[in-house]
Amino acid sequence: MTSQYAKVSDERVDVELDCSEVLCPLPVYRASLALGQMSPGQVLKLITTDPGALEDIPALARQTGNVLLGVEREETRQLFWIEKAVRS
Amino acid sequence: MTDTLTQPAIEDRQEERRRRIALVASKGTLDQAYPPLILATTAASLGWEAGVYFTFYGLDIIHNDRLESLKVASLANPAGPIQLPNLLGALPGATAAATKIMKKWMRDARMPTVPEFIEMAQGLEVRFFACSTTMGVMGVEEGDLIKGCEIAGAAAFLDFAADADVQLFV
Numbered sequence: 218m219t220s221q222y223a224k225v226s227d228e229r230v231d232v233e234l235d236c237s238e239v240l241c242p243l244p245v246y247r248a249s250l251a252l253g254q255m256s257p258g259q260v261l262k263l264i265t266t267d268p269g270a271l272e273d274i275p276a277l278a279r280q281t282g283n284v285l286l287g288v289e290r291e292e293t294r295q296l297f298w299i300e301k302a303v304r305s
Numbered sequence: 306m307t308d309t310l311t312q313p314a315i316e317d318r319q320e321e322r323r324r325r326i327a328l329v330a331s332k333g334t335l336d337q338a339y340p341p342l343i344l345a346t347t348a349a350s351l352g353w354e355a356g357v358y359f360t361f362y363g364l365d366i367i368h369n370d371r372l373e374s375l376k377v378a379s380l381a382n383p384a385g386p387i388q389l390p391n392l393l394g395a396l397p398g399a400t401a402a403a404t405k406i407m408k409k410w411m412r413d414a415r416m417p418t419v420p421e422f423i424e425m426a427q428g429l430e431v432r433f434f435a436c437s438t439t440m441g442v443m444g445v446e447e448g449d450l451i452k453g454c455e456i457a458g459a460a461a462f463l464d465f466a467a468d469a470d471v472q473l474f475v
Contacts, residue, residue, distance in 0.1 A: 238415060239415050240414055240415070240416060241343070241347070242343050242346055242347040242350065243415075243416075243417075245347055245350050245351070246346055246347070246350045246425065248350075249350035249351070249352075250350075276351070277350070277351060280324070280351035280352060280353070281351060281352045
């Protein structure tokens, strides 16, 4: 599922949020709060360890209209890059 | 006639309408307090409107004196934290033990407590409806409930739920 996304450079990241070691719904809850504080066009990098996040974070992007730029799956964690939409 | 000029087309309004979830929380045990609070908090995080109708034992979840002391049943709960035959599950202390274990599971998993979830949900403007019939039956006054609850009967909740995209009973 990672192949559909281009690699996102860390230079594009405006806010980094580490949600390691917490379970649903906290990654979605915290990511949503973070995106709410950000300006359109800014990029959130989110780190999770709950495997459910692989489905939850794309769902968050779909439901809020924010753009999932990238997903990387490592052995024990998942990385997501989400661009705050103009209107979300 | 001016209304037709200022109001957006019906299609536009439907597109702008936020999704909505309507939940019923009818159970007053610690384990059953989590699902409606988790779903409501998640829905609000997705930008949805969310409302929870607390009815029957579920009213304990928003009762000032009870929300901190919700318990996990040790009797007739074969999937509970302690696996006991019902005869032993009825012993004094069994419910307290099951509750203690559940709280430890939650703490170890870094899950918020029920009061913390309530705070998170209310911070996201999740609407809490308190069932007026339950209040009358169980002698619960408005002042017994946490701040920000709306006292409502079934019709008022259904009026909210009728426009919901998701309705769930817990």
